[in-house]
Amino acid sequence: MRRNLRALISALLLTTALTTASYAGEIWVSNEKDNTISVIDDTSFKVTRTLEVGERPRGITFSNDHSVVYLCASDSDTVQVIDPDTGKILYDLPSGEDPEQFILHPDNKHLYIANEDDAITTVVDVESRKVIAQIDVGIEPEGMAASPDGKYVITTSETTNMAHWIDTKTQEIIANTLVDQRPRHAEFTQDGSELWVSAEIGGTISVFNVEDQTEKAKINFEIKGIHPDRIQPVGFEMTKDGKYVFVALGPANHIAVVNRATYEVEKYLLVGRRVWHMAFNGDESLLFTTNGISGDVTVIDVAKLEPIKTIKVGRFPWGAAWRPTN
Amino acid sequence: MQFKKLFSFITVAFLFTLLGKTIVFAEINITVGYLERMIPPPPILSNLEEIPENLGIAGVELGLKDNNTTGKFLKHDYSVESRIIDEKDDFIAAAKALLEVSNFLIIKAPIKDQLALADLPEAEGALIFNASEKDIVLRDYECRGNLLHTIPSYAMLADALAQFAVKKRWKNWVLIDGEFKKDKAYATALEQSAKKFRIDIKARKTWMFNADMRRNAAQEVPLFTQDFPDHDLIVVADENHDFGRYVIYNTWLPRPIAGSEGISPVTWSAAVEQFGAVQLQNRFKKMHSRTMGSIDYAAWAAIRTIGEAVTRTNSNDFSKIRSYILSDDFELAGFKGRKLSYRKWNGQLRQPIPLTHPRAVVATAPLEGFLHKRNEMDSLGLDKPQTKCEAFNQ
Incomplete structure (x- = not known):
């Protein structure tokens, strides 16, 4: 019995080790004011490569199979496509002016790009490398999200203070929902039932019912000793198990851990200064946050809900994305 | 005509049903x-x-x-x-x-x-x-x-500058103002802010010269600022941006300038x-x-x-x-x-x-x-x- 148990435990340990191993990868961080990408090894926490890219790199995401990385080079007015193994820029995609953030549609073929200076969302076919649609949205579009079934793409506009619901079949807006001041980021829940939108200056997250686009809940944040005006929710990420949402609170220098079911904040984690965005590693055991002003990345242990390490990167790190390396 | 009305009524009613709970904007x-x-x-x-x-x-x-x-x-x-x-x-x-x-x-x-x-x-x-x-x-x-x-208001601008000066420990000021009503209003606000944040204004002088500063700043300003008691910061109220720009780098003592020139609180x-x-x-x-x-x-x-x-x-x-x-x-x-x-x-x-x-x-x-x-x-x-x-x- 005891031997069996021991065998079981070692089997379990082995599995864990294997799982961890199979998830080894890299976190790619775009440095807004250095025109570089810092590539971080997610096991050693070392910056292994620094790649030179276009001007003011911000939004960053991998293709579904991780074979290429897409990068918004905002001031170069282009989306760059990079080979993650060699770090070479393969080609540029047409993107419209000042691309800030984008979302790759679940079909892995259509990139929806927010053109911040032009109040437009540009839809690019990444295979034909052509713009297939441009959609008028509100002022300073930024947050982008795609519903898991691919039916909707959301653009949030910072000065218009709305989430625009784009029907991906017709590339037309079918609804506009108001949120609080300066919406920055949007995400659908994995089951596609809810849309979450953060409002930086409003200091809130609005949760919408996807079915009828009505507001279902509003989340507020409060940290002792920090003035409410400085608590500015920006980027956020949801765990796949549906348990938590990690919310970057900008100049409050904290990440809020929100219970996805109850909408309550369970914990605040201290990170670097002006935290923007974040990415999980492969098994979601670690979370990497970009801290704009302090120019570093904080590593958070997701199980313990504790920051464990700070990694120096370039000037004003902004976006983050993960890819497996084995 | 009647028919048209009825039809538009039906359309509106239909739209309402379609939109359900979504807020309808007028x-x-x-x-x-x-x-x-x-x-x-x-x-x-x-x-x-x-x-x-x-x-x-x-x-x-x-x-x-x-x-x-x-x-x-x-x-x-x-x-x-x-x-x-x-x-x-x-x-x-x-x-x-x-x-x-x-x-x-x-x-x-x-x-x-x-x-x-x-x-x-x-x-x-x-x-x-x-x-x-x-x-x-x-x-x-x-x-x-x-x-x-x-x-x-001038009070908001002056308070902003005073907070900065307190932070820098530049708590001894001298003040130069112009002759215009707006200069006086700004100067008064600066005095009130100084009081509010416990800053000492050591002296206040009004700029009245009509010399052409582009040629003479190097001669006029050192003299004008020579008799100021020692200070950390020179504060200038010159809302038309007339003389203030020539004060910078021409003062008797090497001191930073603030207010209408130098470091300016602005909207x-x-x-x-x-x-x-x-x-x-x-x-x-x-x-x-x-x-x-x-x-x-x-x-x-x-x-x-x-x-x-x-x-x-x-x-x-x-x-x-x-x-x-x-x-x-x-x-x-x-x-x-x-x-x-x-x-x-x-x-x-x-x-x-x-x-x-x-x-x-x-x-x-x-x-x-x-x-x-x-x-x-x-x-x-x-x-x-x-x-x-x-x-x-x-």
């Missing part, structure tokens, strides 16, 4: 009036800079475009009716004409015009936005219940880029081929205030909009890093104040550590207990 048209008295600036020594002719209205035009971009998703439509009159023209006649088309007026004009307008019986139910005058009296005993201020400047401000600066530049100034910003904030209130109330009911603007629910994202709102005791838009030199923002007030029980931004300017304004009490 078709709303809002006209905003802009009134400016163009006053030619007094001659100054330097011929380098021109004050843009469209300073003010340029901000209104950008804000109008911003409002309409948002409005098109809500079936809200905005337009601006503007009157720009000369020094000798009849301000009140122009104001009355505008009041006939709108209850919302954005004003760039001297104090006395603004007060005459606010006191008109026709303006009783109007909401007027002062986008140009920084004088404290308008937020104090000369306030009006229908007059809001999107431009910060807005081309150097402001944080908090998404680059986007606002770019949009402005694209539209007007120049950088955005303080009065442009104040005028933009005024029309954006109206837009924000119409969006949130989904209404063109004037009293609803007015009470929303003055309520706790109102917030405006003004690219200054905090949400902006109006002080209920004097109608002033509370806002952070950037401390800038021409090429960078040095700091933004309220500075860290200057606390306030209500809102840190209320550490700048006239706070509730200090103001003699009672017009907002009703």
Whole structure:
């Protein structure tokens, strides 16, 4: 019995080790004011490569199979496509002016790009490398999200203070929902039932019912000793198990851990200064946050809900994305 | 005809069912009036800079475009009716004409015009936005219940500078002011701020020379500043930017300059880029081929205030909009890093104040550590207990 148990435990340990191993990868961080990408090894926490890219790199995401990385080079007015193994820029995609953030549609073929200076969302076919649609949205579009079934793409506009619901079949807006001041980021829940939108200056997250686009809940944040005006929710990420949402609170220098079911904040984690965005590693055991002003990345242990390490990167790190390396 | 009506009724009913719980936005048209008295600036020594002719209205035009971009998703439509009159023209006649088309007026004009307008019986139910005058009296005993201020007061600017000086421990000042009324108003505000933040003003002198500074600054300024007692900071109140620029680097003692020159507390400047401000600066530049100034910003904030209130109330009911603007629910994202709102005791838009030199923002007030029980931004300017304004009490 005891031997069996021991065998079981070692089997379990082995599995864990294997799982961890199979998830080894890299976190790619775009440095807004250095025109570089810092590539971080997610096991050693070392910056292994620094790649030179276009001007003011911000939004960053991998293709579904991780074979290429897409990068918004905002001031170069282009989306760059990079080979993650060699770090070479393969080609540029047409993107419209000042691309800030984008979302790759679940079909892995259509990139929806927010053109911040032009109040437009540009839809690019990444295979034909052509713009297939441009959609008028509100002022300073930024947050982008795609519903898991691919039916909707959301653009949030910072000065218009709305989430625009784009029907991906017709590339037309079918609804506009108001949120609080300066919406920055949007995400659908994995089951596609809810849309979450953060409002930086409003200091809130609005949760919408996807079915009828009505507001279902509003989340507020409060940290002792920090003035409410400085608590500015920006980027956020949801765990796949549906348990938590990690919310970057900008100049409050904290990440809020929100219970996805109850909408309550369970914990605040201290990170670097002006935290923007974040990415999980492969098994979601670690979370990497970009801290704009302090120019570093904080590593958070997701199980313990504790920051464990700070990694120096370039000037004003902004976006983050993960890819497996084995 | 009958049939047509019935048909449109059915369409509307169908639309309502279709939209379900989604809020239905009403078709709303809002006209905003802009009134400016163009006053030619007094001659100054330097011929380098021109004050843009469209300073003010340029901000209104950008804000109008911003409002309409948002409005098109809500079936809200905005337009601006503007009157720009000369020094000798009849301000009140122009104001009355505008009041006939709108209850919302954005004003760039001297104090006395603004007060005459606010006191008109026709303006009783109007909401007027002062986008140009920084004088404290308008937020104090000369306030009006229908007059809001999107431009910060001299008190707010001076307090911002004082907070910065305290932080730097530059607590001994000397003050140079000009001869104009605005210079005096700014200088007085600087003195009051010094008192509030326990800064010592060691001496105050008025610049009265008429010499051509471009040639003589190197000779005139050292002499002028030679008899000042020792100090940490020279504060200059020179609202027309006449002599202040020649004080820099020409003083008897090597000291930093602040106020109208050097490190300046401002409403807005081309150097402001944080908090998404680059986007606002770019949009402005694209539209007007120049950088955005303080009065442009104040005028933009005024029309954006109206837009924000119409969006949130989904209404063109004037009293609803007015009470929303003055309520706790109102917030405006003004690219200054905090949400902006109006002080209920004097109608002033509370806002952070950037401390800038021409090429960078040095700091933004309220500075860290200057606390306030209500809102840190209320550490700048006239706070509730200090103001003699009672017009907002009703």
